[in-house]
Amino acid sequence: MKPYVPTATIVLRTSLIAGFILAAPAIASANPSFPRGLGFYFDPLRLAALIASFIGWVKLCAWVDEDAAHYKIPAVFWNSLLLVNGIAGFLLIWGLPVFWLATLFFWSTVLAGSYWYICKRNRRAAVEDQLFNREHFQRLVQKYFRRTKTKAKLTITDGVPVKFISRSVSGEVEDADRVDRVQQSKGYRAAQELIYNALERRATDIHLEPTANEMAVRLRIDGMMINITPYNRAMGDGVVNVFKVLCNLDITERRKPQDGSFSAHVKNRVVEFRVATAGSVVGEKLVMRVLDTAAQLADLGQVGMTESMQTEVRDIIARPHGLFLVCGPTGSGKSTTLYACLHEIDRFSQNIITVENPVEYRLDGVTQIEINPKAGKTFASELRSILRQDPDVILIGEIRDKETAEIACQAAQTGHLVFSTVHANDSVTAIARMIDLGVPPFMLSSALQAVLAQRLVRMLCKSCRVRMKPSAETLKKLKIDPDAVRYTYRVFDSAEDREDDADAGTEEVDICEACGGAGYFKRTGIFELLVLNEKIRELIRENPNIPEIRRVATEHSLKTLFEDGARLVIEGATSIQELLRVSK
Ligand SMILES: [Zn+2]
Structure with missing residues (x-):
């Protein structure tokens, strides 16, 4: 040699x-x-x-x-x-x-x-x-030029840029009295700071939960609950009261569940908050959902679909009628994806109507209706009246009862394009779910065009992710060709990856500025798209047998959520642990 x-x-x-x-x-x-x-x-x-x-x-x-x-x-x-x-x-x-x-x-x-x-x-x-x-x-x-990482600490100078408006965007006129009243009250400043902090950290939910002598504060960021500094009990109760007054709830009622909403001007945008309170043995807890009405609508690429999947989805959207279902657990980005689909349709030449609970995005040229079960406005009742308004495209927030499911299928069979979501883990299970709800299989088989299952995976923070050599075993589990990937990434672990030992003894740890120490920043979708073919339709009609449908779908190159997510691991966009967490 x-x-x-x-x-x-x-x-x-x-x-x-x-x-x-x-x-x-x-x-x-x-x-x-x-x-x-x-x-x-x-x-x-x-x-x-x-x-x-x-x-x-x-x-x-x-x-x-x-x-x-x-x-x-x-x-x-x-x-x-x-x-x-x-x-x-x-x-x-x-x-x-x-x-x-x-x-x-x-x-x-x-x-x-x-x-x-x-x-x-x-x-x-x-x-x-x-x-x-x-x-x-x-x-x-x-x-x-910036060798030293700054500590990720949100300090607020005088005057928090949060101005409360005591009404929801969709609600009645502003009530200035209520806002004046809370400004005098204890906890006002703390409430402003909480809202500001939560929005800065991209929280989607804010939870205030009383314990014996504290008020725990938790934020949901990228789908994960994170504890932040609690209030003492007196201050915490004050903050809860501020929000209750803003929502025009009965502040003397501390046991029965109540709900309402208010808005806030935060740095030139208006954000809406849906509030629900409920009594517990130690006191009243409050949960807020953040609805950012100025949130940008994503398109199919931005929600995380590959080029080829975008083409397949566009092909389904272009059909004149049929039912397109998106499934996944709560908070898996289903409505964002549905809106990305609506985004593909010409809103000005087609009559688009949505029925939702609540309306999460506002879209010009679309009639958006919010249901209110307490007032007798259910999905089913609203849908019946909508069908009389000659829509081309209907978006139903969620199908969770027989009536809604049947109306959706009937509408899809009579010349409407219908989008909706169901609570199911994967695309094939969604078919079973519809049948369980009581939709006759023959009706489903002719109405349904495709089912898209989805999850949101957190993306690794690019500033602090750590490169690692994946073991052959892991790659095998991921069904990844070992030659295709030289290394993957994992989340930064402050205990293991501390750069120098000088810091080791000190209490204060340098926190990554980009992600606030979470190791992840923002999320993206992984998908499983089942497009019905003649064979699958026949199976649903004749003998709705889930394992058999799955087998046929896999034969016709159905790519599972996990297989779709593997591409993100190869790209270094997410970690193996995160993919396993969401796709299990
Ligand atoms: Zn980071």
Whole structure:
């Protein structure tokens, strides 16, 4: 076997020889055009520049060779290119009478070649390994100009930019008296700070839960409950009272469940809060849901679908009628996906009506109706009146009873495109769920076009995620080809990954500024799309047997949630643990 000589060494040797060959005639003929200065045989400055250029060029060749081997890019072409570029550059330095201009030409040719290479290798590199892109420069700035991580602590200066409005966006006129009343009360400032903090941290729910002598405060961020500093009991009760007054609830009633809503101006936007209170043995607890009415509508790509899935979904949306179901547990992003689907439809040429509880996004050109079961406005009753308004597209917030399920199927069979959600774990189970609700299988089989199951996975914080080598066993479990992925990422663990030991003893730990120490930042969807074909329709009609439907669907390339999520692990967008957590 031939001993392996690294290509870098070959380049180095060749270039040295080339250098001598080039330099020899120069020395021999003592060509007067070669850089020389006054009083010295050679100009030391130019000589230094020449040597520096030579060393720089050799180093660059060595880096390209090593980097190309790393990304499995054929190195011969790039090595030869840089060699030829360098030799041409040195010939210019030798031949051109203006030394500095020639050096500039030398570096232009060499760097142009290297830049071409970098463009090629960036396509194979993971985002954080790409060079000369925006992230790379941001990393450099972070590294050299902001060495110290700032502590993630939300300090609020005087005047919290939160102004309460005592009415819901959809509700009656503003009641200034109530707002005045709470401004005087204890807990007002704390309530403002709580709302501000929660929104800054992107919380979707705020829970105030009394214990014997404290009021625990928990925020739901990216689907996870996080405890924040509790209030003492007196202050906590004060805060609960502020919210109750804003919602116009009975503040003397502390046992019976009550609900209401209020809004707040926070930094130029209006946010709506749905409040529910309930008595417990230790006191009254309060839960708030944040409805950001200014939230941007996502499109199919932004909710996390791959290009090919977007095409499949668009194909279903383009059909003139039929039922399209989205399923998943509560808080799995179903309504966001449904709105992304509505977004694809021309709202001004088609009559679109939605029935929801509550209306989460506001969309121009769409009639949005909120149900109110207490006032007798149920999904089923609202749907019946809607069907008389000649809609083309109907969005039903949720199907959870026989009546609604049947109306949805009938509407889908009579020329309407119907979107809705059901509570089911995966696409095939959703079919079973509809049958369990009492929809006749023959009706479902002709109405249903497709079922999309989905989950939200938290994305790793790009500032603090940690690269790791996945074990062969893990990759096997993920059904990932070990050659396709060199490394995956996991969440930063402050106990294990502390950078220096000096911090180890101190109480205060540096918290990642980008994610507030959670290790994850924002979420994205993973999907399982079951498009009904003739075979599956027949199965539903004749013999709704779930394992059999699943078997046929898998044969027709149904990709499970877990398989769809594996792509995010390969991309380094999420961790294996997170994927296992949400898809189990
Ligand atoms: Zn982070």
